[in-house]
Amino acid sequence: MNRMNAIWNDDHPDSVLDQAIASVTTEPIDEEAARRVAEKAMALDSSNETTTPAAAIFLPASTRIDAVSDRKNHLRWRNLVGTIAAIAALLLIVISINGSSQKSAFAQVVEQMKSISSVRFVSTFQFANDRPQSSTMLVLNDILRCEQGGMVQIFDTTNKKYLVLDKNRKTADLQDYSPSVPKVVNPIAELLAVKDKPAKSLGRETINGQRADVFRLEKLGLTGITGEGEMTVWFDSKSSLPLKIEVLDLDPKHKTKFVFEKFEWNAKMGAELFSLSLPSEYKWDESARPRIAIANPKAPATPTSQDLSNGLLYSGRVPSRIEVDQVKKHLTAILKDDEKSRKFQLRELQQWDLVTGKVRWTEKAGGASELAICPALNMLCVVHDQEIQLRDLATGKVTNAWETQHPLGCVAINRNGTKLAHGYTIWGDSSETTEGGIEIWDIPSKSLERTIEGTGRVDCVAFSPVADIVVMAGVAVKLFDANSGKLEHSFLGRARAAFSNDGTQLAFVSAENAGDLNVSRVDIAAMQTYAIVQSLKTKIGNSKSSLLSLSFSANDQHLAAGDWNGTITVWDFATGSATSSPSPAKGGVHSVRFTDTSTLASGSEDGVLRLESTSK
Amino acid sequence: MIEIETLQLDWRQIVERHSLRVFRVAMRILDSVHDAEDVAQETFTEAYRLHQSRPIQSWTGLLIRLATLRAIDKLRCRKAVLPMESNSRSSESNAFELLVAKELANRLRVALGKLSDQQATVFIMVHYEEMDHGEIAIHLNISTASVANALCKARQRLTQLLSNESTGNKS
Numbered sequence: 184m185n186r187m188n189a190i191w192n193d194d195h196p197d198s199v200l201d202q203a204i205a206s207v208t209t210e211p212i213d214e215e216a217a218r219r220v221a222e223k224a225m226a227l228d229s230s231n232e233t234t235t236p237a238a239a240i241f242l243p244a245s246t247r248i249d250a251v252s253d254r255k256n257h258l259r260w261r262n263l264v265g266t267i268a269a270i271a272a273l274l275l276i277v278i279s280i281n282g283s284s285q286k287s288a289f290a291q292v293v294e295q296m297k298s299i300s301s302v303r304f305v306s307t308f309q310f311a312n313d314r315p316q317s318s319t320m321l322v323l324n325d326i327l328r329c330e331q332g333g334m335v336q337i338f339d340t341t342n343k344k345y346l347v348l349d350k351n352r353k354t355a356d357l358q359d360y361s362p363s364v365p366k367v368v369n370p371i372a373e374l375l376a377v378k379d380k381p382a383k384s385l386g387r388e389t390i391n392g393q394r395a396d397v398f399r400l401e402k403l404g405l406t407g408i409t410g411e412g413e414m415t416v417w418f419d420s421k422s423s424l425p426l427k428i429e430v431l432d433l434d435p436k437h438k439t440k441f442v443f444e445k446f447e448w449n450a451k452m453g454a455e456l457f458s459l460s461l462p463s464e465y466k467w468d469e470s471a472r473p474r475i476a477i478a479n480p481k482a483p484a485t486p487t488s489q490d491l492s493n494g495l496l497y498s499g500r501v502p503s504r505i506e507v508d509q510v511k512k513h514l515t516a517i518l519k520d521d522e523k524s525r526k527f528q529l530r531e532l533q534q535w536d537l538v539t540g541k542v543r544w545t546e547k548a549g550g551a552s553e554l555a556i557c558p559a560l561n562m563l564c565v566v567h568d569q570e571i572q573l574r575d576l577a578t579g580k581v582t583n584a585w586e587t588q589h590p591l592g593c594v595a596i597n598r599n600g601t602k603l604a605h606g607y608t609i610w611g612d613s614s615e616t617t618e619g620g621i622e623i624w625d626i627p628s629k630s631l632e633r634t635i636e637g638t639g640r641v642d643c644v645a646f647s648p649v650a651d652i653v654v655m656a657g658v659a660v661k662l663f664d665a666n667s668g669k670l671e672h673s674f675l676g677r678a679r680a681a682f683s684n685d686g687t688q689l690a691f692v693s694a695e696n697a698g699d700l701n702v703s704r705v706d707i708a709a710m711q712t713y714a715i716v717q718s719l720k721t722k723i724g725n726s727k728s729s730l731l732s733l734s735f736s737a738n739d740q741h742l743a744a745g746d747w748n749g750t751i752t753v754w755d756f757a758t759g760s761a762t763s764s765p766s767p768a769k770g771g772v773h774s775v776r777f778t779d780t781s782t783l784a785s786g787s788e789d790g791v792l793r794l795e796s797t798s799k
Numbered sequence: 800m801i802e803i804e805t806l807q808l809d810w811r812q813i814v815e816r817h818s819l820r821v822f823r824v825a826m827r828i829l830d831s832v833h834d835a836e837d838v839a840q841e842t843f844t845e846a847y848r849l850h851q852s853r854p855i856q857s858w859t860g861l862l863i864r865l866a867t868l869r870a871i872d873k874l875r876c877r878k879a880v881l882p883m884e885s886n887s888r889s890s891e892s893n894a895f896e897l898l899v900a901k902e903l904a905n906r907l908r909v910a911l912g913k914l915s916d917q918q919a920t921v922f923i924m925v926h927y928e929e930m931d932h933g934e935i936a937i938h939l940n941i942s943t944a945s946v947a948n949a950l951c952k953a954r955q956r957l958t959q960l961l962s963n964e965s966t967g968n969k970s
Contacts, residue, residue, distance in 0.1 A: 199903070199958070199961050199962070200907070200954060200957050200958045200961060202900075202903055203903040203904060203906065203907035203957075203961060204907065204926045204927075205900075206900040206901070206903045206904035206907070207827050207904045207907055207908070207927070208827065208926070208927060209900075210826075210827070210830070210904065212819070212822070212823050212826055213826070213832050214819070216822060216826075216832045216835070216836055217818060217819045217822040217823070217839075218818075219836060220818050220821065220822045220836055220839040220840060220843070221814050221815065221818035221819075223840055223843070224814040224818055224839075224840070224843035224844075224847075225810070225811055225814050227810070227843065227844060227847045228809075228810040228811070228847065637913065637915065639915045639916070639917070658915070658916065658917065659868075659916050669876070670872055670875065670876070672872075673868045673869075673872055673916070675861075675864060675865070675868075695849075695853070695855075695856065695861075696856070696940060698856075704853070714845075714848050715845070715848050715849055715852060716852075717852065718849075718852040718853045
């Protein structure tokens with residue numbers, strides 16, 4: 184046993200792992216068993232003399248970044264420039280400290296700031312429990328430039344204009360500041376005004392190998408942030424310049440976190456980066472403004488009969504999630520600001536009568552991110568942050584609510600309204616460090632029945648309509664027994680999945696690429712055998728495909744897929760054909776739902792809720 | 800060298816080329832001939848169905864992934880303690896060394912079941928199948944950086960799990 188202990192207590196734990204690996208890999212392999220496997224596998228094709236596979240030229244895959252769905256990678260700017268003002272506020276407010284030594288430190292900072300005309304830094308923004316979004320920010324005198332993924336925004340604070348560039352679509356949009364937008368200021372210019380604000384010294388820390396003096400200001404009403412804001416600043420002890428700034432809005436209705444770091448003060452940057460002129464190879468984006476004007480924009484957006492016949496149910500804020508009660512013909516949606524908007528408003532829930540187009544009710548919904556319905560029990564579930572809300576589907580009023588341990592993501596209710604499943608994701612620096620799982624709740628008792636851990640990122644959950652099976656889609660597609668939590672099956676899929684209405688099929692986004700980045704694959708599996716019975720391709724889009732939504736028609740004869748690249752593909756299983764939406768969205772498609780056997784509702788980033796017939 | 804599979808490859812050739820590898824992956828995860836045969840059969844059945852419905856970009860990547868997922872799923876469903884199957888080992892080996900090696904191997908198998916699917920797949924491709932990062936990146940259609948990250952995280956996690964097992968801590 185001493186020798187056993189010697190191994191376990193080894194000073195180099197990696198050697199234990201390597202020894203374990205060696206133990207496994209030196210075990211002999213039963214080649215007779217391998218031969219049996221080969222014989223049985225060959226017998227699968229025994230009916231064909233010569234099998235001719237579909238064209239299968241092996242092409243090296245691109246070495247692009249791991250295909251984590253970046254559906255939100257274009258944007259989520261909530262009052263970005265207001266945040267820059269927060270930096271300015273920090274730089275002037277932050278050292279309103281008491282004490283002579285602190286005042287001298289403050290004076291040093293102000294002096295430093297006066298000589299700075301440019302700065303580059305990294306900004307990370309996280310709204311509620313969404314995936315953090317990082318961007319590079321550049322400031323040159325009175326102009327700010329933000330770069331994130333495929334989007335660039337340039338704010339001219341002097342001329343009160345801002346330019347938005349979409350690098351993927353090669354479109355540009357130049358807009359004026361509107362009165363509703365908070366005043367935009369240059370953070371460096373803000374330093375010239377001094378504002379006393381008590382700051383708590385948190386002592387010294389070392390970050391990135393540099394010694395820093397840390398201060399915190401609480402109960403802030405910074406631009407874009409309510410009076411519950413909190414700011415923590417790390418100042419370089421030598422240069423007195425900020426090394427890192429963290430701003431938190433702790434209001435649970437719109438919990439937000441900004442982190443600013445990697446500052447390069449007086450960075451050298453070309454003037455062309457800050458120009459508001461239309462760059463070469465770009466064209467102006469006509470979709471930036473609403474395509475269709477509602478007759479009375481101040482009214483709750485009731486479409487005219489002409490609008491309805493043209494397939495328009497609503498135009499305004501972005502319908503990011505939609506659910507349909509096919510029996511009562513009611514559609515419920517979460518409405519939010521589009522990702523280019525510089526306004527921030529609380530999200531809303533709104534329900535329409537699909538026959539008349541009239542709005543039945545509208546309710547404020549804070550930072551609501553996902554919804555699910557159980558028409559049988561007149562139940563609507565909305566999640567935001569760590570709160571599950573149950574509402575009356577007929578009125579939108581809250582009937583019950585409770586907190587969860589994990590931040591909430593996607594949500595689903597089972598067929599009889601007794602169980603609720605929600606996915607959660609704890610974001611790491613990469614897909615490998617990102618964790619996730621599913622919580623299953625008993626609705627009547629509001630008690631947590633079980634947690635299924637270790638699933639990785641979870642984008643979507645759904646209950647089978649006919650069995651106690653829940654599917655999750657994220658880095659894989661997995662089926663679990665909702666009662667025991669036992670894993671039933673895994674598919675090589677990702678991101679999104681949907682059951683057919685009769686529960687016999689499961690559609691999901693395939694992990695296999697389609698050979699064209701602007702196209703996605705959708706696999707259909709038979710639930711009885713888990714065999715893949717069909718593999719479909721979406722219509723080609725104008726940019727990289729990222730499927731956000733799948734929906735079967737009421738008779739399961741059609742399947743629709745909504746894509747962030749703006750395409751909606753509808754497959755007709757009877758004819759085998761695939762069609763695109765006749766009225767393509769001018770922005771990413773967030774959600775698609777069939778309202779009956781042949782009418783498809785879709786909500787897209789251009790702020791339009793469409794109803795389109797899928798029958799020819 | 801990364802293998803190139805050409806247009807003319809048929810099912811027989813695919814099975815001949817990959818059957819030992821699929822069985823080996825399953826066997827090294829499960830340490831049970833019976834279970835490994837089941838997993839290998841499920842893997843080829845599913846791969847055959849996929850093969851019928853669309854072209855496969857990388858048979859190596861697909862088969863190893865399927866085999867790893869199926870084997871890990873089966874491993875997770877097992878009870879904690881695996882009965883030690885009598886394998887034919889050299890009669891000349893020291894019995895205690897064999898015992899330690901077997902114990903380590905079993906602990907690694909249990910720990911492997913606690914990794915994410917991608918971490919487990921990358922770990923197996925690196926350490927069990929001795930593939931290089933570039934090869935793995937191509938077969939799994941991810942970046943080499945992702946391969947390195949997944950491997951690093953897998954090793955960290957496994958090291959921690961094996962260490963916790965030895966001190967009696969449960970993670």
